[in-house]
Amino acid sequence: MSILSRLRHSFLSRHRHRHFSTSILSPDSTTPLSSKQKTRTAISLIKTEKNPERILEICRAASLTPDSHLDRFAFSLAVSKLTAANHFDGIRRFIDELKTRPDLRNERFVSHAIVLFGQASMLDHAIRTFKETEDLNVNRSVKSLNSLLFAAIAAKNYKEVSRIYLEFPKIYSIEPDIDTYNLVIKSFCESGSCGAVYSVLDEMDRKSVRPNATTLSTFIGGCYKEEKFEEVGKVLKFMEERYGMYPGLSTYNVRIQSLCKLKRSKEAKALLEGMISRRRKPNSVSYSHLIHGFCKEGNFEEAKNLFSQMKKRGYLPDSDCYFTLAHYLSEGGDFESAFEVCKESMAKGWIPNFTTMRKVVNGLVSVEKFDDAKDLIKQIKGKFAANSDRWDEIEAAIPQ
Incomplete structure (x- = not known):
């Protein structure tokens, strides 16, 4: 191929890619999207998309990176949906493809790729990615080691967590830090082996690594999970006497x-x-x-x-608190209270999901609170046009 032909081919490829990106993320717009707009659009599309290959196309079009929280959320959402669809080969191809991007040749991306493989329970690929960092001209440090431990925990492969912890620091000359030890403690506590935490604390002492609030909270959580209630008091006393640590808000x-x-x-x-x-x-x-x-x-x-x-004392409920209360109150038949919670939540811009809202509306109708049911539907349709047809049907069935 001549130089002129190669240049022409490169230009057409770039042009096709721009058209491809625009056509997927903003088919009706001629104005280029900002990076944040691309990600938000991608997240919205991924949530409703069922075709695995289409999900991958959306991610490619958004040019996601692990540099922003929003992009990391989009990656995670995509991998969750692909995992649910058993599209593991697509996950592997996509992440391996990302490794070829020059802007992603850094430990931050490699660490994130390792975590994504763990999220998909593809731990062998996470380990492969960790091992090949030098081939990608990326420095390997405790950051990528901790990502690998996190990936193994996400995959619920606690045996591998122990192996990585015992073998990899020696093989790759990496000195564990507090996050390393906290991840290993988390693994023991999740797997029903919280008694083994004492051996990790002994190792931390030998390496002069002091436990922190996360260490204590995780250990305590593990004791409760195994219903070792007496051990909780012993752990609190042990941490106080050995390290001068007292339970803070996170532990409570x-x-x-x-x-x-x-x-x-x-x-x-x-x-x-x-x-x-x-x-x-x-x-x-x-x-x-x-x-x-x-x-x-x-x-x-x-x-x-x-x-x-909670509110009287000045503690502000978050959206999950409102959604939880609305869901359970409607499930329990307290539709009027659920209605008040929904109204308050919606005034803050937080809308419970369709299932909960439908349950509340139908419940209000069942207790002949027709005007309240219609008011709720009106507010929902004002916020979300997407489900307006479904709400029209529900509203039409309400007695006048």
């Missing part, structure tokens, strides 16, 4: 959440009240865990009381 929240998961929400509430009596301030997360816990146990009055108390 882990304890509250752990008790709620075990359907011991009354004990979790007592823990919160004890915390307040000792002049330790909770936060909105503390209350959200309790509200979720009481909802799961069917104690909606307690959940509503905590929601009210």
